């Protein structure tokens with residue numbers, strides 16, 4: 001433990017959230033997304049706790065290799081596929097599924113002689129990111145089927161706006177995907193967390209939840225409680241000093257916050273060097289010995305200041321929860337003008 005700042009994981013909550021995903025997409029297979037070190041939670045720990053998932057998804061070959069070395073046996077989808085021809089042999093050797101999203105990858109596959117493995121053809125149905133254009137899909141599909149190194153072709157796409165239940169974009173993407181893949185065989189997959197929970201028409205054969213497994217809200221509004229999800233990470237630290245500051249005292253770098261009255265203030269041993277967001281605004285909630293208090297001043301690298309007018313009984317050594325089961329990371333993310341995804345990934349250093 002570093003100076004009292006620590007991120008603890010509740011693996012029972014992780015398993016609970018997987019069951020929520022399963023229930024919301026009943027009968028479909030669940031591919032748990034553990035990229036970016038399982039959104040900052042630790043990839044191997046999380047993957048081992050999610051043995052019940054039907055598959056795992058990571059960004060690159062390197063991550064898949066580490067999962068296999070740790071003894072994980074489920075199907076693994078590599079979301080960016082292979083980058084060089086030399087990587088192709090590992091996909092069959094390690095029994096990985098490669099996403100094929102561009103012409104260069106297709107070309108490498110056409111001349112590959114490695115034993116055959118599964119690929120998923122990635123379609124850009126409106127996200128404007130990785131994937132073939134809908135008009136190219138049939139020709140690419142045909143060519144993939146003709147590759148000696150390919151044992152089966154799945155079809156996938158990714159949703160840009162599923163977090164907004166009022167946006168017409170998701171239905172348009174689903175329609176686009178269905179139209180350009182009509183009649184083609186193979187497994188299909190479209191849904192991230194928000195699509196899994198909010199857009200049943202996107203469920204297909206495999207759903208690919210990430211964020212919801214970690215207990216954050218994948219939607220632009222509402223809260224995790226609406227979906228019965230439980231936060232997995234608890235970021236906490238301790239009060240290491242208390243003082244009474246006079247009216248007019250400037251607090252923190254830039255002196256941007258000024259005490260409106262003589263008041264109690266605490267110093268918490270955590271800062272942006274520990275993954276707490278530097279842009280957390282004055283008023284961002286934190287829990288001091290279980291009671292809500294507010295951040296004041298600018299967050300430093302290893303410290304932050306807290307207004308203790310609501311917790312005058314606070315003592316040095318008291319526990320401070322920055323987010324966790326009692327304080328939603330979505331609320332903190334809003335105050336920091338960011339999203340839970342970024343907060344979680346930033347807290348990696350603590351684990």
Ligand SMILES: *Cc1c(COP(=O)(O)O)cnc(C)c1O
Pocket residue numbers: 033035079158191192193194208209210211212218
């Ligand atoms: C990250 C990612 C997911 C998971 O998204 P969440 O919003 O975290 O559920 C699913 N599919 C792809 C292709 C991704 O990159």
